[in-house]
Amino acid sequence: MIIAVDGPAASGKGTIARALARHYGLPHLDTGLLYRAVAMTVQRLELDATKEADAVAACDFDDSLLADPGLRSDAVGQLASVVSAHPLVRASLFQRQKRFAHQPGGAVLDGRDIGTVIAPEADAKLFVKATPQIRARRRHSELHAHGATISYDKVLADIRARDARDSGRAAAPLVQAPDSALLDTSFLTIDESVRRAIALVEARVAA
Numbered sequence: 001m002i003i004a005v006d007g008p009a010a011s012g013k014g015t016i017a018r019a020l021a022r023h024y025g026l027p028h029l030d031t032g033l034l035y036r037a038v039a040m041t042v043q044r045l046e047l048d049a050t051k052e053a054d055a056v057a058a059c060d061f062d063d064s065l066l067a068d069p070g071l072r073s074d075a076v077g078q079l080a081s082v083v084s085a086h087p088l089v090r091a092s093l094f095q096r097q098k099r100f101a102h103q104p105g106g107a108v109l110d111g112r113d114i115g116t117v118i119a120p121e122a123d124a125k126l127f128v129k130a131t132p133q134i135r136a137r138r139r140h141s142e143l144h145a146h147g148a149t150i151s152y153d154k155v156l157a158d159i160r161a162r163d164a165r166d167s168g169r170a171a172a173p174l175v176q177a178p179d180s181a182l183l184d185t186s187f188l189t190i191d192e193s194v195r196r197a198i199a200l201v202e203a204r205v206a207a
């Protein structure tokens with residue numbers, strides 16, 4: 001079974017995708033980490049994220065980078081949404097994600113374009129959302145728990161900027177797949193979100 005989980009920054013899609021993977025005994029891929037790794041490589045090599053050729057050169061990162069806690073920073077998230085707008089960057093990461101989705105037994109992937117581009121044939125698709133203010137509060141707490149000193153206002157502004165870039169780009173924009181189930185986590189606890197997500201997947205696969 002392939003499960004696609006998409007949604008904007010800090011909507012809870014990663015938390016839900018990990019829980020679904022545990023529940024169904026499936027491997028999970030956080031595809032945002034791939035774009036974050038490209039962004040961090042651009043940063044390290046002092047390349048220009050706005051230039052497609054520079055961003056493509058950074059796609060050749062070492063997989064050990066995917067475990068770097070620095071990938072979770074707000075600055076890397078921002079830069080990830082710049083490099084991810086380049087069609088050749090998306091093309092360069094496409095096969096890896098497609099292969100992961102189609103491994104024997106299936107997989108859970110979360111990102112922005114899983115249900116629309118990477119695995120439009122997924123058995124179940126969820127689109128996770130929450131208000132920008134609630135997402136900013138969650139991300140702010142998360143960043144502070146990891147030692148960052150960024151303000152709530154800056155996190156909210158960055159989330160809004162990233163939403164606009166991710167939704168406004170021409171290549172694989174963040175958009176709800178028409179055959180996906182919408183899950184608004186704004187006023188749900190993590191446990192409630194996960195229970196709701198499992199129920200939505202069950203309903204999809206039974207249909």
Ligand SMILES: Nc1ncnc2c1ncn2[C@@H]1O[C@H](COP(=O)(O)OP(=O)(O)O)[C@@H](O)[C@H]1O
Pocket residue numbers: 007008009010011012013014015016138139142185188189190193
């Ligand atoms: N329903 C929820 N209620 C409260 N906090 C949540 C909820 N879902 C996720 N979180 C927390 O919000 C933060 C962002 O969640 P995450 O799943 O990483 O979002 P995304 O993958 O969409 O960026 C994490 O610290 C997570 O524990």
Ligand SMILES: Nc1ccn([C@@H]2O[C@H](COP(=O)(O)OP(=O)(O)O)[C@@H](O)[C@H]2O)c(=O)n1
Pocket residue numbers: 007008009010011014031032033035036077080081082084085110111112113114162166
């Ligand atoms: N499938 C994906 C996943 C992430 N991305 C890009 O990578 C950035 C970081 O993604 P992420 O999922 O790690 O971000 P969060 O939602 O965790 O904040 C996003 O803002 C997108 O620009 C993408 O374009 N396509």
